Amino acid sequence: MIDQLRQYQRMLSIAEAGLFYGKDVYDIERFQEVKDIALTLLSEAVDQETSVLKLYLDKQDGYPTPKVDVRALIRQEDKVLLVQDRATKEWSLPGGYAEVGLTPKENIQKEVLEETGLHVAVGPLRAIFDTNLREDIPQLFQYYKLVFACEVISGAFAANSETVQSHYFELEDLPTLSMKRTTKEQLVQLVQDNQLYVE
Incomplete structure (x- = not known):
C-alpha cells in the first residue's frame, strides 16, 4: 500500500506541475483529469474524503515540492523535551x-518559543527524516523533517493555542x-549518537 x-x-505532483506550467488548453484538461484520478486514488489510500483533499491542495501554490517541518531536540541528561498538542493530546518534539x-x-x-515559552540556542542539524519512507502512517504530502539540537537559554512553559504542557521524558517512559x-524510533536515532542522520 505504501508503494x-x-x-x-x-x-498528483506531475499533474500539478503540468497544470502550473501548461499552456495548451488540451494539455491542461488532461492534467486536470490526471489530478482528479490521483485525488480519488489518494483519498482511498489515506482514508480521507476527496473534497477534503481538494481543500488542502487548493491552498497550495506554485510548483509542487515536499513540505518542510522543523523540530527541536532539547535534552536534559537522558531525557528529551516533548510538548503535548492541545487538540489531539499527543506528544511530539516541539x-x-x-x-x-x-x-x-x-x-x-x-516554534520552540511559541510551543514551550523557551528561548533556545540552535545547534547542529541532527537529522533529516523523509516521511515518504515511513510505512506505518500514510500521509497525503511528503515532508522533510529537519531536527536541530537546541539548548535552553531562558524561559518557562506557558499554555498556549497549540500546546497544553511540556515535559522531559526518558525514552523508556514515553507518553x-x-x-x-x-x-x-526517531527519538532513539537522535539520542544514540551525535552524527547527522539522513533518510
Missing part, C-alpha cells in the same frame, strides 16, 4: 512547518506520541 501511495503522490522568510534556525527558535510528528 501505491507514493505512486499516487507522484502522479516544532512545526517552516515559514517563508525565516532561516531554518529562526523557524526553530520561533502517547503523535506518530505523524515524532516516533520513538
Whole structure:
C-alpha cells in the first residue's frame, strides 16, 4: 500500500506541475483529469474524503515540492523535551512547518518559543527524516523533517493555542506520541549518537 501511495503522490505532483506550467488548453484538461484520478486514488489510500483533499491542495501554490517541518531536540541528561498538542493530546518534539522568510534556525527558535515559552540556542542539524519512507502512517504530502539540537537559554512553559504542557521524558517512559510528528524510533536515532542522520 505504501508503494501505491507514493505512486499516487507522484502522479498528483506531475499533474500539478503540468497544470502550473501548461499552456495548451488540451494539455491542461488532461492534467486536470490526471489530478482528479490521483485525488480519488489518494483519498482511498489515506482514508480521507476527496473534497477534503481538494481543500488542502487548493491552498497550495506554485510548483509542487515536499513540505518542510522543523523540530527541536532539547535534552536534559537522558531525557528529551516533548510538548503535548492541545487538540489531539499527543506528544511530539516541539516544532512545526517552516515559514517563508525565516532561516531554518529562526523557524526553530520561533516554534520552540511559541510551543514551550523557551528561548533556545540552535545547534547542529541532527537529522533529516523523509516521511515518504515511513510505512506505518500514510500521509497525503511528503515532508522533510529537519531536527536541530537546541539548548535552553531562558524561559518557562506557558499554555498556549497549540500546546497544553511540556515535559522531559526518558525514552523508556514515553507518553502517547503523535506518530505523524515524532516516533520513538526517531527519538532513539537522535539520542544514540551525535552524527547527522539522513533518510
